[in-house]
Amino acid sequence: MTLPDSTKKSISIITLGCSKNTVDSEVLMHQIEENDFTLVDDPSDADTLIINTCGFIDAAKEESVNTIVEAVEMKKSGAIKTLYVAGCLSERYREDLAVELPEVDRFFGVTDFKNILETLGGSYKYELLGERHLTTPAHSAYLKISEGCDRPCSFCSIPLMRGTHVSRSVEDLITEARHLSAQGTRELVLIAQDTTYYGLDLYGERRLAQLLGGLSDVDGIEWIRLMYAYPSHFPLEVLDVMRERENICNYIDIPVQHADDAVLKSMRRGITRRATEELLDTIRQRIPGSAVRTTLIVGYPNETEAAFQSLYDFVQKQEFDRLGVFLYSQEENTTADILGDPIPREVKEERRDAIMELQSEISQRKNTARVGQNMRVLCDRVEGEFMVARSEFDAPEVDNEVLIPLREFTGPPPVGRFVNITITDASEYDLMATKRS
Numbered sequence: 001m002t003l004p005d006s007t008k009k010s011i012s013i014i015t016l017g018c019s020k021n022t023v024d025s026e027v028l029m030h031q032i033e034e035n036d037f038t039l040v041d042d043p044s045d046a047d048t049l050i051i052n053t054c055g056f057i058d059a060a061k062e063e064s065v066n067t068i069v070e071a072v073e074m075k076k077s078g079a080i081k082t083l084y085v086a087g088c089l090s091e092r093y094r095e096d097l098a099v100e101l102p103e104v105d106r107f108f109g110v111t112d113f114k115n116i117l118e119t120l121g122g123s124y125k126y127e128l129l130g131e132r133h134l135t136t137p138a139h140s141a142y143l144k145i146s147e148g149c150d151r152p153c154s155f156c157s158i159p160l161m162r163g164t165h166v167s168r169s170v171e172d173l174i175t176e177a178r179h180l181s182a183q184g185t186r187e188l189v190l191i192a193q194d195t196t197y198y199g200l201d202l203y204g205e206r207r208l209a210q211l212l213g214g215l216s217d218v219d220g221i222e223w224i225r226l227m228y229a230y231p232s233h234f235p236l237e238v239l240d241v242m243r244e245r246e247n248i249c250n251y252i253d254i255p256v257q258h259a260d261d262a263v264l265k266s267m268r269r270g271i272t273r274r275a276t277e278e279l280l281d282t283i284r285q286r287i288p289g290s291a292v293r294t295t296l297i298v299g300y301p302n303e304t305e306a307a308f309q310s311l312y313d314f315v316q317k318q319e320f321d322r323l324g325v326f327l328y329s330q331e332e333n334t335t336a337d338i339l340g341d342p343i344p345r346e347v348k349e350e351r352r353d354a355i356m357e358l359q360s361e362i363s364q365r366k367n368t369a370r371v372g373q374n375m376r377v378l379c380d381r382v383e384g385e386f387m388v389a390r391s392e393f394d395a396p397e398v399d400n401e402v403l404i405p406l407r408e409f410t411g412p413p414p415v416g417r418f419v420n421i422t423i424t425d426a427s428e429y430d431l432m433a434t435k436r437s
Helices: 017-034 058-077 088-100 113-120 156-161 170-182 208-216 237-244 263-269 273-287 303-320 334-338 347-370
Strands: 008-013 049-054 082-087 140-144 189-193 225-228 247-252 291-298 322-327 372-383 386-390 399-404 417-425 430-435
Touching: 008 017, 017 113, 017 140, 049 156, 049 334, 058 082, 058 170, 082 088, 082 386, 088 156, 088 263, 140 156, 140 170, 140 247, 170 208, 170 291, 189 208, 189 399, 208 225, 208 237, 225 263, 237 247, 237 273, 263 303, 263 334, 273 291, 291 347, 303 347, 322 347, 399 417
Parallel strands: 008 049, 049 082, 140 189, 189 225, 225 247, 247 291, 291 322, 399 430
Antiparallel strands: 372 386, 372 417, 386 399, 417 430
């Protein structure tokens, strides 16, 4: 970012929440720059602060509110002049927030870029299709392929905030991928509320496989990673493209959420445990050696001890390569809201901890089995005396990392480049390695 210029309006953006929010902020940042405003990192250097909020679960909402309150104090002290709030929390609770936080100058919706820019005194430039101000390291970027969600999951408030599913065209996404490649991006991480639904609204059929094929042809893109793949009605042709294209990672993120049939039915997931297991078996058969990541929810209102044990047994049997667990959060106006929140938080935490302890054992065993293997990894950053890298089996921010001593390299650390390594040691969630020449 540029340094503040006293002759221009200076603007800073704080982004909270998920990778989808990150992309939204990056689009807005580029629009701000192209309107000849000054974009600054430190909010205290800005005239105007925009907070892009998250409103998905209680913890995220609390973080968003606390950040707004801190910004209000900055405004009162004169550190900033103007405060805008946008994003999911603002979309969902705009009227309540306006009453509780009158110091905020204006609230905007999820992707209300046009109104934000006009309020700033600028204009939305439609010709900037696919252009963004990257806030991630340039070598790895998120590519948001659609907005909103049509799934009826009982626990989820996303459709209330982001609306129904709207796919972006294959042509627009390939154009954006080319822009990113020209900026030095080597890894594309495909994201959406549900990537497997891609194309149904726009083309009348699922076209994720065709999109993956088109993106894999973009010069300079060496890894393509698929996240948020809904398990119900999974388009199996995607697996064929993943197997055939060398630059599509043998990695897939499938949030199964649960494995007990009664819980899955109440969650309105549209799938059974048996169908989930059949899908996972198919993935592993068609793409041997692939890594499967999942996320789970514990403490759903009808999750009995027996239902939790069913989930635990499922995790033990499946041996996922990567796994995360969320505590159930009761969200108003969702279908599950009427069920209440009968399971105490301490019970939810015990269940989460039990699964994560199990997963730690699984991860340790899988990582130990990799000792002695050769790998190609992408170098992310320098941390202390180590180069921190990732394999194709690991997404940024959420998965395992590979640590390579800096003394292994001559010259400047190769951040953003691929290197060949040999695994020498393993812990539950990290691998140690030496560089191969």
